[in-house]
Amino acid sequence: MVKVLISDKLSPAAVQIFRDRGIEVDFKPGLSPADLRGIIGDYDGLAVRSATKVTRELMEAAPRLKVVGRAGIGVDNVDVTSATARGVVVMNTPFGNAITTAEHAIAMMFALARQLPDASASTKAGKWEKNRFMGVELFGKTLGLIGCGNIGSIVADRALGLKMKVIAFDPFLSEKRAVEIGVEKVELNDLIARADVITLHTPLTEQTRNVISRDAIARMKKGARLINCARGGLVDEAALYDALKSGHLAGAALDVFETEPATDNPLFGLENVVCTPHLGAATAEAQENVALQVADQMADFLLSGAVSNAINMPSVTAEEAPRLKPYMELARLLGGMAGQLTAAQDGAIRAIRVEYEGHAAELNHRPLTAAALAGVLAPLMGAVNMVNAPVLAKQRDIEVAETTVERSGEYQTLVRLTVVTDSYEKSIAGTLLAENKPRLVEIKGIAVEADFAPHMLYVTNQDRPGFIGRFGMALADAGINIATFHLGRSAPGGDAICLVGLDGPMPDGVLAGVRGLPLVVQATPLAF
Structure with missing residues (x-):
């Protein structure tokens, strides 16, 4: 039975989702790292928030683990590289807390513009310092978004409602999308120079670390304000302190910090800084949403193969998964055959090409190609x-290419896989019978109609009279029963292919005998 462990505090509704869908679930928040490592080997899925650290050591103790679900957007606490290497899918929930985090950024902007925290504390202390707290209007100001994805676009929508001008820097933001959401797409340097308020909505990567650097802060408008509700490490906190202390920046509002929990930070001593303890997703609605979303996503994957919001794998919707399943199996089988034949010839793979024709051309190709790569x-x-195959191919400088031909040829659907090595190029093609049964139809340009069997023998030979008799007799003398027998040839007297389905593995001694037969060029056992 499929088993999932929830190791952080999640809504009881998430536990119920797993149970309602027939998945055994254990709810054990607060485990020590050692205790977690001691039990993780029993589980297929692990659901976490931010407390559990999903390390390489943890995954090494989890041979059954197939998926890690992070209830929230950030995956800083998950070693995605190690997960990918081990073939573990890592999912997050980028939409469950998007509105909550965007609203927090807007709230921080208001708090900063009107000095609300200090004004509240002063009034509660019995003071009436009306003249002390002189704020600024947001109306007509320019808001600069660094990152304009799910959360950033919601912030833009709210800011436009406040009649602010919104400019955005995001390498993935298209001009068309910018027009649709009403923002001006600009370069980072332009944004830094023009914005009255800058708010960050980007993940922390090596490329974004300290995106608000000392140099960037120096180029910001005098009196500008900075908001960070995204990730600590995006801002050089020492440089920010100096700019706030000198008056170059009017203020900053921070929900995240380089070191968390942030219990001691020089920024806390500045009056023009508003701080909250990483509350961006801290609403009852968001906590419920991300818990339910991660449970649904993990259950979909474990039960049907549907992949949603994965960090390290192509998405496959619940609707797509049943239709894609036989195509993925075909791609895996073609890849497995090509990989076994390549391994038999010790070829270093330089490129893998996958062509989709007819019905196959209309599908989501990324998971199909990933299945083919895994097979090879x-x-x-x-x-x-499927998770680690694309990464492994990239690490080994294997060029991967996809092409589609929407028109149907001889077959209504066709997948052709070509492997290119230093010394040869070999292609294998297959189709689906009745839309669900994989069938081999071509090897190296030679038509061969054959079903895939768990054990097969692939033989290439010179097309001469008497070969089939000698080959069949060699198997018969060894007591090898032939389940299926398929032939193909390039031309009379030319290259020929013999593909035999067997009831079990081919014994080494019998294989050596087949390889020693006259006219045999290659004999390779296959297992699927």
Whole structure:
């Protein structure tokens, strides 16, 4: 039975989702790292928030683990690289807390513009310092968004409602999308120079670390304000302190910090700084939403193969998964055959091309290609699946290309896989019978109609009279029963292919005998 462990505090409704869908679930928040490592080997899925650290050591103790679900957007606490290498899908919930985080950024902007925290504290202390707290209007000001994805676009919408002008820097923001949401797309340097308020909505990566650097702060408008409700590490806090202390910046509002929990930070001593303890997603609605979303996503994946919001794998919707399943199996089988034949010839793979024709051309290709890559690489590298296959191919400088041909040829649907090595190029093609049964139809340009079997023998030979008799007799003398027998040839007297389905693995001694037969060029056992 599929089992999931929830190791952080999640809504009881998430637990119920797993149970309602027939998944055994254990709710054990607060485990020590050692205790978690001691039990993780029993589980197929792990659901976490931010407290659990999903490290390489933890995953090494989890041979059954297939998916890690992070209830929230950030995956800083998950070693995604190690997860990918081990073929574990990592999912997050980027939409469940988007509105909550965007609203917090807007709230921080108001608090900063009108000095609300200090004004509240002063009034509660019995003072009436009306003249002390002189704020600024947001109306007509320019808001600069660094990052304009899910959260950033919601902030833009709210800011436009306040009649602010919104400019945005995001490498993935298209001009069309910018027009749709009503923002002006600009370069980072332009944004820094023009914005009255800058708010950050980007993940922390090596490229975004200290995106608000000392140099960037120096180029910001005098009197500008900075808001960070995204990730600590995006802002050089020492440089920010100096700019606030000198008066170059009018203020900053921070929900996240380089070191968390942030219990001691020089910024806390400045009056023009508003701070909250990482509250961006801290609303009852958001906590419920992300818990329900991660439970649904993990259950979909474990039960049907549907992939939503994965960090390290192509998405497959619940509607797509049943339709894609036979195509993914076809791609895996073609890849497995190509990989085994390549391994038998010790070829270094330089490129893998996958062509989709007819019905196959209309599908979501990324998971199909990932399945094909896994099939090719597994015989050569061992533990490879759809998650880590694209990464492994990239690490080995294997060029991967996809092409589609929407028109149907001889078959209504066709997938052709080509492997290019230093010394040869070999292609294999297959189709689906009745839309669900994989069938081999071509090897190296030679038509071969054959079903895939768990055990097969692939033989290439010179097309001469008498070969089939000698080959069949060699198997018969060894007591090898032939389940299926398929032939193909390039031309009379030319290259020929013999593909035999067997009831079990081919014994080494019998294989050596087949390889020693006259006219045999290659004999390779296959297992699927």
